[in-house]
Amino acid sequence: MRRGSLSLAAQAFVWQLVVLALMIGTGAVLAVLDARRDHDVATELQVRDVAVSVARAPSTLAAVYSPYPSGLLQPTTERIRADTGMDFIVVMAPDRTRYTHTNPERIGKPFTGNIDLALAGQTFTETFTGSLGPSIRAVTPVYDGGRVVALVSAGVTRARIGNQVASQLPVILGVSAAGLALAGFSSFLLSRRLRRQTHGLAPEELRVLYEHHDAVLHSVHEGLVVFGAGPGPAEVVNDQARTLLDLPEGPVHRSDLPLSLRQMTWGVVRDETHVTTDRVLLVNQDVVSWDGKAIGTVLTIRDHTELRAVLGELDSVRGFAESLHAQAHEAANRLHTVITLVELGRSEEAVAFATDELQLSQVLIDRMLAAVGDPALAALLLGKVDQAAERGVSLAISADTALDSTDPLSPQEAVTLVGNLVDNAIDAAAGTADKSVEVSVGHREQHLWVRVADSGPGMSAEMFARAAERGYSTKSDHAGLGLALVHRLVDRHGGAITTTAAPHSAVVVRIPLREKS
Incomplete structure (x- = not known):
């Protein structure tokens, strides 16, 4: 039988590794995307809370009405920014003039971004590319009674969020690698078991072997009964064996054989004559071995009645x-x-x-x-x-x-x-x-x-x-x-x-x- 192609066990091992690698890789990518989405949601909530807290603080309203709002608000907002992990907290007039900024050089300059909803009295969040780059920001109004007298914007840059997600990558990749290693080891064990059961044959060889096996079993004129090493039923019983031994359809155990065949010892038997009720049979038995280990016996039976x-x-x-x-x-x-x-x-x-x-x-x-x-x-x-x-x-x-x-x-x-x-x-x-x-x-x-x-x-x-x-x-x-x-x-x-x-x-x-x- 020709050789050269990978065995069934080897092909199964390779395909399992490919499928497992794709599944685990896809899972890792989804885990990263999910972590990023979770950070975005958490960041939106955080910047909203910080902006609302600053806008509702009495000191903020008082500073807005003072002669020098920036001098009072800048130290306070910077301290809050450092404590909360914000990248910027900007307090501005309704005309967009900044009172505070992370970069003091931008104080007094106009705020870039959408403020229409905040001027209308709403708190909202958005992703916008400002002076510090792409960020997630919240904008909320500062009220004096029912009138909007100022606006507060708090935000976190995308770079900071990316760093936070990146800090989780070693854990995600470590878990993925461990999963891949465990799956690969399990696949290897399964491949070894499959190799033992298929004797290292390739799929094409197994197909040819089955076709030849089936053709021989139905064409041979001798009875053939193959038992494994265990106590279970026969692994192969051809049509002629069922006829010669008067065996029923279905699984055949040693107890179903004629009495003299049941009493045969495990080993090689040559041209032994056995007599049943209707026939005189010539029986041979061989022990089948693989890699030095006995894996079963093969009985061949010829009709010698005539x-x-x-x-x-x-x-x-x-x-x-x-x-x-x-x-x-x-x-x-x-x-x-x-x-x-x-x-x-x-x-x-x-x-x-x-x-x-x-x-x-x-x-x-x-x-x-x-x-x-x-x-x-x-x-x-x-x-x-x-x-x-x-x-x-x-x-x-x-x-x-x-x-x-x-x-x-x-x-x-x-x-x-x-x-x-x-x-x-x-x-x-x-x-x-x-x-x-x-x-x-x-x-x-x-x-x-x-x-x-x-x-x-x-x-x-x-x-x-x-x-x-x-x-x-x-x-x-x-x-x-x-x-x-x-x-x-x-x-x-x-x-x-x-x-x-x-x-x-x-x-x-x-x-x-x-x-x-």
Whole structure:
């Protein structure tokens, strides 16, 4: 997959920083503008109060009527200006002649600005560029009775207001910087978490990965189940997995899997055979790691039901072939014996030997065909007799065996059922002193009844159930895949399978007959 573009986490981090910087910068500008507006409002109130206070002072009216108003008013207004933080306090005559000013050189000169409203008896504020520059000023009348005899103007320059706002800038900028640093750190932490979750992939790579992932999941012919490291539901379950494992729609937990798959250990599993009620499955499991840490497991599942059926038939054919090979070898030995007896001139003994051997073989075949009406099952049992003999095990067909058909099983199912049970019994009996196996089949009490006993130690009911549930074969345990296949077949036909350990080890299968319509 191509690289080069920034990862999703890096892009998210950059965009978050840009957005946060813009938001915090905008907030800082708004905070400065708001501080300036607040200072303007506060200044308007302040200059108005100062101007009104000076105009209403009795000393002001008295000084206006004195021969030298400036000499009395200038010291007083300058003291008040210094105490209140005003940039100027001007007392003037109605004709605009100044009595006082911050700059004494301007005393006696006309006042610049609007005074019409004040002459009309109103107090007002305005922003005006006067002799000291742009300022916020208030103008109010001085009354003598009902007559305006003078005017008072108090003001603060814009430069002073700007200095006051500037004094707050370090606080505003400090708060903005702290906010940006905190937001940047939070964004960094979020970016790290996003990087871990996306494995550092870029958006384009994530899109391509998703498209390929979705296409593969729906096209692959193997079941795929992906679990994370935690106990939660599967992160991925494709359509084939739901079909093979008979899983419902919606989230899938490990508890929803067949029992043998639930009991799988965490680790690598290769070509393990599991048997469900309807299928034989080949399962592989791999552990997925990232940066040396296990992050989950991947189960791949293949359907081996048909293949296992073919292999079962192949095993039966191989057994027949091995049996025929053994019989051919034995027949060759007997033929050599007969030929040698004839060459020695003992013809009567040769005839008697050949007749006895033929009679024994024919008796066994006749008895088997009479007891078991299905030729495939009869051939299987004849082959198993020779197989058991090669391993030193005596395989006997019980006297109560009587089966005219394999109903309700098909001949192939009957071969699978009896063949697996006999193979397990031969394995168990081969290691004992008695080395014997007995097979009994028949229809009893509206059931197909199969009993295979052996001289082995047998299994308890708990061990038997556990071996059947396990669903995969082991070389150290004779009841592996074969027993699981038997259980699957019995369950499919609504039958029952039990085991006994005393007085002889035996497995008994009962399958109900179908009702005839």
